[in-house]
Amino acid sequence: MKVLVPVKRVIDYNVKPRVKMDGTGVDLANVKMSMNPFDEIAVEEAIRLKEKGVATEIIAVSIGEQKAQETLRTALAMGADRAILIVSETEVEPLGVAKLLAKIVEEEAPGLVILGKQAIDDDSNQTGQMLAALTGRPQGTFASKVEVEGDTVKVTREVDGGLETVSLKTPAIVTTDLRLNEPRYASLPNIMKAKSKPLVQKTPADYGVDVTPRLKTLKVSEPPKRSAGIKVADVDELVAKLKAMGVAA
């Protein structure tokens, strides 16, 4: 079966985001950008399914600026077979992304779509669930284990109290959690090879999808700042502080 993996280009997770002075957003000029960490995990999972002979072809897709090509090349270098870039110079919200992905699902009929559980920039945690709704497919979100068995997929999920396992009829939608796997690094020869793998470019209009945002950002501000407090010299002083706070008798 085919596996579709949506990958988003986001601020690198090691960079501390800075809010712009004018309150319109986060400053991304000259900031290192990378593939969303959860999407790396999704690509890795797809590759492992291919290595096991379960997946036959891996298609990576990204919606974003021209530069998202780099993110797709990374996916190709890791092991995806081909890529689709849907170019939009303005931000597309999860609902718009899910609608575009639903069109690709219609065209490509993948047995599994593996997304990240959350993009670390908008922290929305909704695209996968939305795609599942729009395609009428079951969803296994926050996956820490994915086992394809015939025409079902068993997904172990990270939930608030621990772990939960559900069984889904394929075709299905899965979103990754951190402990699903450890993504590989692309080797230099594979990075070179990725340059000649197919990458097609489309626009939202090609799919007839209206991606006009539904949410308007009125303002972006920094969270209330915490300032560093005091340092205590030893445990005795810490005990005294805790007692003064009423935390300990």
Place this chain on the structure above:
Amino acid sequence: MKTLVWVEHEGGAIKDATLSAITAASKLGEVHLLVAGEGIGAVADAAAKIAGVGKVHVADGAAYGHALPENVAPLIVDLMGHHDAFLAPATANGKNIAPRVAALLDVMQISEILSVESEDSFTRPTYAGNAIATVQSSDAKKIITVRGTAFEKAAREGGSGTIEAVSGAGDAGLSSFVGAEISKSERPELTSAKIIVSGGRALQNSENFHSVIEPLADKLGAGVGASRAAVDAGYVPNDYQVGQTGKIVAPEVYIAVGISGAIQHLAGMKDSKTIIAINKDEDAPIFQVADIGLVADLFKAVPELTEKL
């Protein structure tokens, strides 16, 4: 405005995060609830007693037993015919269900709101809580998840809601529940604990985590949390993780032991009232947010602290 809140319950008890979602809903208008599950008469009765609640819609049936979104979302979509906003707690289950409802209604969800600014605008955290966005929704209906730590809990008593049975389509036939491995603990649940002691990679292994962190937590009657590094390394189960992609906590006192203070960890705990950090590296970023810092080797300092309390 009429709002519908999805009630999360476990073992017959309504979860605290739902009470916060109800408070958020009450800022928008009339509050109605949906209780879905199997054999949930008592939960429905408890829901009707929550202060400020109007109607309680109850869907009782095997298909609704494990909060499977494929079965629960259509129920909510039906009820949204006569509600203007849907709210769910931003818990694992709430996050699983709400976006499915949103897409079925062609609405862009507003995730993890921190405040209700008006009928259509809300604040929400982005970039691991480093940027707080105020967003305005142009959708006719609002689909919202609510960060529990940002709203007071509605009172469990004082309401007199009316109970109404709803029948839904039942099992969509797409998914089934196989099983769960739920951690059992006598300690307070992380998201409602008043004090939390969290351990990081520095604990080195599971034995140390249990022998160093837990006695301190027990002495303080505290919940126990962990950094991602400690969870990844298998010292403790996944449900201990605090952070951008783990649990969001805001206790009275948060004690971070051997945790460096990566932005992803801070995202989950920096709204705690008092933060205490114990770390042997005086330059660890955690000290930039800590109210009280102790630069020391945790293997010496924590047992000593536990003993002296």
